[in-house]
Amino acid sequence: MRPMLATPGDPRTGPPRGPAWAHEIKWDGIRLLADVGDGRLRLLTRGGRDIAPAFPELAGLGAVADDLLLDGEAVTMVGGRPSFGRVVERVHTASAAAAAHLARTAPATYVAFDLLRLDGMPLTSLPWSARRAALEDLLREVPRTQVSPVFDDGAQLLAATAEQGLEGVVSKRRSSAYAEGVRSSDWLKFPHRDTMSVVVGGWRPQTGTASRLGAVHVGLPGTDEEGMPLRDDAGRFRLTYVGRVGSGLAGRAGEALAAVLAEVPRAAYPFTADIPRPEAAGSTWLEPRVVIDVASLGITPGEGRLRQPSYQGVRGDLTPLDLLELS
Template sequence: MARASSKKPRNVAPIDPMPARVDPCLATLVDKPPIGPDWAYEVKWDGYRLALHIEPGRVRVLTRGGYDWTDRFPSIADDARRLAVKTAILDGEAVVLNDQGRSDFGMLQRVLGRLPSAVEAGAIVFYAFDLLYLDSHDLRRLPLRERRRLLEPLVAGREGAVRLSEEVQADGDEFFRVACAHGLEGIIAKHVEKPYRSGRGDWWQKITCKRRDSFVVVGFEPSTVAGHLGRLLLAARKDGELVYVGGCGTGWSNELSRELRKLLEGMATKGPAVALRRKGAVFVEPVLVAEVEYRAWTDDWKLRHASFKGIREREDDATVCALLCNGSQGAEER
């Protein structure tokens, strides 16, 4: 009689308690992709980092900071209940895809945020790229290649709200070049022999096509066109305080310009949250964070060629750009 094959993960303890929450592994920003057979590559998704906790009788969707946002991602939670698991923790990114099939952070923000959106919440897709726990087994001590071996049968080929983030075995430099040519944000490189480690390290690396960070909105300048936005005034953190780092005056449509101005006018204050005097500016409560692409910093720490990409609330666990004594360290992946 043939012996039944075991589906239990290899090299793990028989039973492990399920963590209530896992601090995510974060990628370190580098200039060039690492080279070698131990590295695999993925698209860098432009969305919200989430952990999907599946348990008997309930599903939780947790943000990077540990907030329970299950009610904000109902289609993801509903589709997760259809996975063939009893208990699991999936690490991934929630995104909205545009007409070109690229993840669009601005579209995602409009679905989740205060601004009107033509896209329904059901359009949000969770791309799973790691499996941390499966049916009473903690997988974090296993190498990435083994975790991916267990993840892929669960989500590969699915067309629902929970899908697989494909891993690419390719030349890193060429994959990065193609990703940038197709308008993607960048790529992620992961060492396939490393276990899952919370926090930032060089076992996960990100290579971005453009510089992009999150900045606190501290005010705006009205446009010469009535009812429109002229320029956002932005701040970053330095020694625990907010400091002005310049403005952003491009990246929005006429419709979004009006909507942003209306939103910010409802948050106006008498004085600025930073040391700044600017004639005609309207200062606001520092509760919103703008995602901004930019080319570089000036010598006096002002943004060069900044372009608006999206907006979120600081309570959404947005990591605000910090200015350091020896340079700039931006907000990492969401």
Template sequence: MVRAKPLQSSDKPLRSRARKPRDPAQPNLPLDPMPARIEPCLALLKQKPPVGPEWAYEVKWDGYRLAVHIEPKGVRILTRGGHDWTHRFPLIEAAAKALPVSTAILDGEAVVLDDQGRSDFNMLQRSLGGRGGKETSRDAIFMAFDLLYFDGHDFTKTELSTRRHLLETLVPADGHGAIRLSEEASADGAALFQAACEHGLEGIIAKRLDSTYRSGRLGDWLKIKCVQSDSFMIVGYEHSMSARGGIGSLLLAARRGDELVYVGSVGTGFTERVANDLRSTIDRIKRKTPSISYSGRRKNLVWVQPTLIAEIEYRAWTADGKLRHASYKGLREEQDNAAIYRIG
């Protein structure tokens, strides 16, 4: 089968571009220029959901943030960092082409669902061949939660309630295809958050209904997590002859200013296949000295270059600044623009 080439062959990230001014000779031109890319609106972490009729609530999906650009010349699927991953999600691309619209930009999350309908980041990453893998995912679906551009009109300055109404006319709530609607919940925030945690979900997202689409982490969207999950740098591992892949635990670091600071280790969350793949990747970036200040008593430590970013689930922090009850979820892609956890 001949595979179509992606519209953009370079994997360099796109940058947001200033919108072109309207032609003064055509002051009543009804169409807005379609942006090449829109920097995503990001959710601010909070401990409790907000209360009030001005807030809407959704499930928090655990996957890769994507923007799906639909144009007459084809479809582009961009990561949060602006990289073109159209070729990696062929089912989502085909579903986007089938939507009844000529131009649109959908904001959402690529996920793989487990047998209970919960998004699983590890399953998504495996479907793509692991970190740095080049495989196309035949399991990923796109959960659409916002509509930024529609039929020639830019809706980023329009309030969320209107954008959601238009999105629901484009993506049906009862869909079972590769593009589905991330539904709003009618329950109040506290009840939805409790239900999400009881069902083993990652958490919920709260959004102000009257908010426009503003790029960055400005508080229009909030995330409330059942279990904390953040990105940390892998700086080494403890070698063990009895552990899967020979990895007893991974040594992790966070940022404090311009430095990396040791924040503990993680020794759970690996399957045998994941551990073996991780070991083969880590052993290619060994170094003789640690990239952090380390005064622990562990033996058989192998230090590595601080280039791999791991998503770690954990329950709390110890008094001396270490992760408690940590579990490995997977490696973050560079193109996903993952931010290392910052202390202070």
């Protein structure tokens, strides 16, 4: 099953008003479906990968019911605020010992916001208000789990989340069904920062070094006239170039990304158009597999380049194909 997705709201008008809408905090975490069945818990990323072994502190979800499907986010708090960088590290944790250590030192909380199945009964056709009421009754005193709070005044919540440095707000129509895999206008998102996910197509070394990461070349999956993803003869995605990202790669962040990219096979130039020779000089081209988040001041008109982009973290929960749905 693929999760329902929110449509970007109009920042000029802000969250919708009135009793037909409810509003939740937009947590800066990893979207996960918690699927309980056949005596085990699976925590599924948007790409369908089960990463439950990386989050042993969330095992209590498996005891809630014999058959259950929740939608929510794994969130890790640092200094009282959600840290996407800290929680996304967990996605790549393969060792049980390492996962247990992180569960003790930087535990995640599963913030649930929807109930999709219970005891074999699909609930997606019910209105959000009914699913929400059942969710609140179900998740009481489950370790490392909480239900995302709901607010009636979206504008007030948007202002409060901005003041507290949170990611933003999601507004949901109370009467809406759960539209699996659909980006629906029944859910509207209002983020505070202009962050987007892009695909790494190559990297270039830091000036004066041969191997230290200096910047990455990034793009978005291109599409043909029918909206299908462009691929080369080997089946690899062809990317529309959106720029080079170097800010945010100093220190441990750059070292961690370099380690991820070292596992990606080298490939032919992956972008649909040539980039200036000085930008391409010394670059290593990669198969377009790794998705990262970048913050920027938007995209320049005409050129289509990110303005002052800054690296935020690896999106281990997304694939390049997911970005076609995000656009």
